[in-house]
Amino acid sequence: GQNIDQPTEMTATEGAIVQINCTYQTSGFNGLFWYQQHAGEAPTFLSYNVLDGLEEKGRFSSFLSRSKGYSYLLLKELQMKDSASYLCAVLNQAGTALIFGKGTTLSVSS
């Protein structure tokens, strides 16, 4: 079966660092994606990991461990505009479809 788990909600304060975890059990794996989705809007692409390790992109970093079926998204120097839902998604073996988790709603307060 296909299962992707993320925490439902997280809270943090401006300027802090937050780590959003994602674990997956899928019948195939061809890469892991993170998307950001603000309320009422479409998801926007943040990062892509296909090999183990850390990918850094500005204030955002994403880590992957394929052997553990585990990824995290690290957000540094949090800003109010980072309040959003963060979606973890696994690309299936055929590379034809993304399987999404239910998302983690992050609330950043001042």
Add this chain to the structure above:
Amino acid sequence: SQTIHQWPATLVQPVGSPLSLECTVEGTSNPNLYWYRQAAGRGLQLLFYSVGIGQISSEVPQNLSASRPQDRQFILSSKKLLLSDSGFYLCAWTERTTDTQYFGPGTRLTVL
């Protein structure tokens, strides 16, 4: 650069009425195209994907259908809407070199 369009942006329809949502992509050729639905409080559910004109794969059985009449056009249809069809419908396309999916602005459908 590539852009993806969806219309309409919002739609309110009565139960039992037909549906047609359209998605078009500009600035690329032969993209993979996808339809997702996001119901309130739930994750993104893949409905259909297409790897080429006339080629449609359905991920979940339901009263919706999809068609791809042209390379960069993807249409989601229903003959009779149900209350459970309400949701946020998102079209996406894939950049083949990285498999990254990019989403359109979405259509918010309310079935009353």
